[in-house]
Amino acid sequence: MALTGLEIFKLLPKTNCKKCGMPTCLAFAMQLAQKRAKLEDCPDVSDEAKEKLAAAAAPPMQKVVFGTGDNQVQLGQETVIFRHEEKFYSPTVLAATVSDKLTGDDLKKRIDAVNSLHFERVGTKIGVRAVAVTNDSGESEPFVQAAAAVKDAGDPPLILVTDSAEAMAAAVAKVSDSVPLLASATPETAEAMAKIAKENNCPLVAKAESIEALSELSEKIKAQGVEDIVLSLDGLSIRDQLFNLSRIRVLSLKKVFRPLGYPTISFVADGDSDEQTAVATSLICKYSGIVVVDTVEPHAFLPMLTAVMNIYSDPQKPVQVEPKVYPIGEPNADSPVMFTTNFSLTYYTVESDVEASRIPSYILVVDTEGTSVLTAYSGDKLNEKTVADAMTKNGIEDLVKHRKLIIPGYVAVMSGKLEEATNWEIMVGPRECSMLPKYLQEVWK
Amino acid sequence: MPVPEVTDSFTGSVNRITLGATKENGGTRSSTVAVGGAQNVVYGGSTEDAGEKPVVAMDVLDSKPEDWPDALVKPYKDVLDSPGDWAKMCVEEFGAELICIRFEGIHPDKGDKDASHAVKVTEEVLKAVGVPLILWGCGNDEKDNEVMPKVSGAAKGEKCLIGTIKEDNYKSLTAIALADGHFLISEAPLDINIAKQINILASDMGFPLERIVTFQATGALGYGIEYAYSIQERQRIAALSGDKIMAMPVICDVGYESWRAKEAKLEDAPGWGQVKDRGPMWETATAICLLQAGVDIIRMRHPRAVATVKNFISQIWKG
Numbered sequence: 001m002a003l004t005g006l007e008i009f010k011l012l013p014k015t016n017c018k019k020c021g022m023p024t025c026l027a028f029a030m031q032l033a034q035k036r037a038k039l040e041d042c043p044d045v046s047d048e049a050k051e052k053l054a055a056a057a058a059p060p061m062q063k064v065v066f067g068t069g070d071n072q073v074q075l076g077q078e079t080v081i082f083r084h085e086e087k088f089y090s091p092t093v094l095a096a097t098v099s100d101k102l103t104g105d106d107l108k109k110r111i112d113a114v115n116s117l118h119f120e121r122v123g124t125k126i127g128v129r130a131v132a133v134t135n136d137s138g139e140s141e142p143f144v145q146a147a148a149a150v151k152d153a154g155d156p157p158l159i160l161v162t163d164s165a166e167a168m169a170a171a172v173a174k175v176s177d178s179v180p181l182l183a184s185a186t187p188e189t190a191e192a193m194a195k196i197a198k199e200n201n202c203p204l205v206a207k208a209e210s211i212e213a214l215s216e217l218s219e220k221i222k223a224q225g226v227e228d229i230v231l232s233l234d235g236l237s238i239r240d241q242l243f244n245l246s247r248i249r250v251l252s253l254k255k256v257f258r259p260l261g262y263p264t265i266s267f268v269a270d271g272d273s274d275e276q277t278a279v280a281t282s283l284i285c286k287y288s289g290i291v292v293v294d295t296v297e298p299h300a301f302l303p304m305l306t307a308v309m310n311i312y313s314d315p316q317k318p319v320q321v322e323p324k325v326y327p328i329g330e331p332n333a334d335s336p337v338m339f340t341t342n343f344s345l346t347y348y349t350v351e352s353d354v355e356a357s358r359i360p361s362y363i364l365v366v367d368t369e370g371t372s373v374l375t376a377y378s379g380d381k382l383n384e385k386t387v388a389d390a391m392t393k394n395g396i397e398d399l400v401k402h403r404k405l406i407i408p409g410y411v412a413v414m415s416g417k418l419e420e421a422t423n424w425e426i427m428v429g430p431r432e433c434s435m436l437p438k439y440l441q442e443v444w445k
Numbered sequence: 446m447p448v449p450e451v452t453d454s455f456t457g458s459v460n461r462i463t464l465g466a467t468k469e470n471g472g473t474r475s476s477t478v479a480v481g482g483a484q485n486v487v488y489g490g491s492t493e494d495a496g497e498k499p500v501v502a503m504d505v506l507d508s509k510p511e512d513w514p515d516a517l518v519k520p521y522k523d524v525l526d527s528p529g530d531w532a533k534m535c536v537e538e539f540g541a542e543l544i545c546i547r548f549e550g551i552h553p554d555k556g557d558k559d560a561s562h563a564v565k566v567t568e569e570v571l572k573a574v575g576v577p578l579i580l581w582g583c584g585n586d587e588k589d590n591e592v593m594p595k596v597s598g599a600a601k602g603e604k605c606l607i608g609t610i611k612e613d614n615y616k617s618l619t620a621i622a623l624a625d626g627h628f629l630i631s632e633a634p635l636d637i638n639i640a641k642q643i644n645i646l647a648s649d650m651g652f653p654l655e656r657i658v659t660f661q662a663t664g665a666l667g668y669g670i671e672y673a674y675s676i677q678e679r680q681r682i683a684a685l686s687g688d689k690i691m692a693m694p695v696i697c698d699v700g701y702e703s704w705r706a707k708e709a710k711l712e713d714a715p716g717w718g719q720v721k722d723r724g725p726m727w728e729t730a731t732a733i734c735l736l737q738a739g740v741d742i743i744r745m746r747h748p749r750a751v752a753t754v755k756n757f758i759s760q761i762w763k764g
Binding site: 247 | 448487670672708719726731737738
């Protein structure tokens with residue numbers, strides 16, 4: 001939690017010695033608060049003050065990265081409890097498991113299945129972002145083999161899942177240059193696991209059955225020199241997991257309780273693909289930094305990934321679609337042309353209703369900076385000029401033979417000016433786009 | 446280092462309401478459904494603060510739907526033109542806790558059926574099932590004003606949830622719901638201020654705020670769910686901070702919205718998995734997301750999604 005200038009001032013020597021270059025300690029404190037000065041500039045500051053100031057400057061939730069290169073993923077640094085306060089910072093990493101019980105073709109097939117979980121949604125690539133190799137065999141050698149096989153297949157960010165320090169050491173030795181996340185250290189294995197993490201410079205998961213035990217464990221691991229920690233609640237029902245994840249979020253962000261100031265990881269192994277999707281979706285919404293699932297069904301991943309995308313979108317910035325012409329169905333030179341705005345909600349509603357009409361059409365999306373039709377019109381972002389410009393820019397004249405433009409019913413008032421600006425016949429569409437199917441089927445014809 | 450206490454300073458809670466009237470209470474329902482009562486945000490505080498468990502209301506249409514995707518038609522193919530049998534199937538086979546009759550067929554563009562038809566459907570469903578009912582108009586103000594009061598009368602004393610009232614069309618339905626002893630759904634287009642306004646308008650007509658459920662509009666996963674999610678979270682926080690105008694339980698329309706999504710409908714989408722799985726999953730994930738923000742009644746359609754969502758709810762909420 002950042003300190004105010006006055007709070008910092010109280011920690012300074014208050015001698016106004018000017019050695020820092022500022023006329024007074026208060027002025028220096030103000031500069032510190034705005035991060036324009038460094039504490040080192042004050043030669044007389046006490047160790048206690050140094051510690052307090054350093055602690056206050058650190059983010060309440062630690063940043064943790066694993067993986068390398070373009071595939072590297074980043075967790076943590078969250079600042080709020082509710083998404084309407086501010087954008088959630090590090091989108092949940094969805095990971096799928098690869099068991100080390102698999103060998104040969106089965107192993108390869110599984111890895112391929114995991115690696116194929118990539119999709120494109122509204123122009124953005126989304127997909128599985130880490131692979132969790134699980135030590136189900138209980139032995140070191142298969143674990144090493146499976147980890148190596150996953151690494152060889154595209155070097156995705158790895159999560160090594162084992163409770164055995166021996167197996168962990170063996171696998172890390174093989175893939176340490178991929179900077180895997182080591183999962184997990186328990187209160188029993190903390191020392192051994194922390195040693196492996198420290199030697200190989202890898203982040204480590206701390207796993208315990210309660211918030212209290214978890215706090216102790218993370219402190220213990222930190223004391224061993226491992227700073228990059230991810231928290232895992234183990235052996236709890238999904239209800240207790242969700243309640244505790246919320247409590248961790250509040251304790252780390254609102255109470256700045258450092259032992260819990262780390263991102264979290266959750267494992268969803270129980271139940272079929274449908275149940276896993278349900279549980280994983282709740283964990284995505286409620287603060288899990290990484291969610292590991294067993295299912296590799298694309299029909300399960302697509303909604304989970306979309307949930308991450310939606311929950312982690314910026315609440316201050318309306319989601320926009322690219323302003324261009326969208327062909328719906330397979331329109332031709334005789335198909336209807338209509339326009340709407342680039343506010344994603346507006347566009348999707350129109351798109352869905354045009355699709356429902358089963359009349360192939362062109363939707364021209366005018367850039368209104370992500371505002372809806374009425375808002376854009378009142379804000380003068382939707383007027384005869386912006387529409388005419390969008391028509392020219394997108395070559396509407398060459399797309400269709402006719403010269404008829406359907407406009408949203410809410411902006412019927414702009415018909416006259418738009419007709420002058422474009423020389424197109426303006427047809428006023430319905431106010432509610434749920435009436436579009438009927439309009440297209442009856443009025444357009 | 447001891448873990449600090451987390452204390453919440455909430456002064457309010459979500460209203461608790463009981464839908465449906467049994468014989469003792471002047472109705473014919475065999476069961477009632479209590480919703481609301483949360484005293485904290487979702488997963489905040491202790492499990493006791495979570496209030497009543499959220500419930501699933503399954504949609505029954507008054508007329509056979511013409512535009513439903515195959516995957517959604519399949520489980521209902523033999524009952525789609527018999528609302529009574531349809532409702533019975535939802536309750537007995539799929540565990541619907543409420544039935545929502547959606548009167549789509551009265552819409553001027555979707556069949557333009559009259560009040561006598563709507564009344565007949567209502568009576569049929571009341572007879573076929575014992576769970577409380579939700580009676581939901583077609584969205585065309587004029588037609589709803591003509592038909593829904595008759596529907597309300599046909600279910601008089603059953604303590605149904607009837608809607609929706611909107612900012613510019615609330616008077617006739619509010620009056621009749623008051624007279625017939627029903628609960629009201631107030632609808633706002635993802636706008637907290639409009640939501641408040643409608644509740645005030647209904648209240649000014651003498652309708653008790655404690656008998657209102659709010660519908661803030663629903664966006665499906667991938668189609669604006671983030672707006673619904675945040676509005677729902679903000680409404681819960683407002684309720685907890687003592688705002689009586691926003692202390693209503695919340696209903697959302699997951700079935701209709703999620704089955705409009707391309708991901709649920711598109712037959713041929715290589716790499717997305719089979720369409721028969723995608724629809725139910727889209728509906729499931731939409732419902733689960735909204736549950737995290739705080740909703741009390743979820744309108745749903747596909748039995749597979751209903752089963753998964755009910756199973757999830759039973760693992761989280763007590764009772």
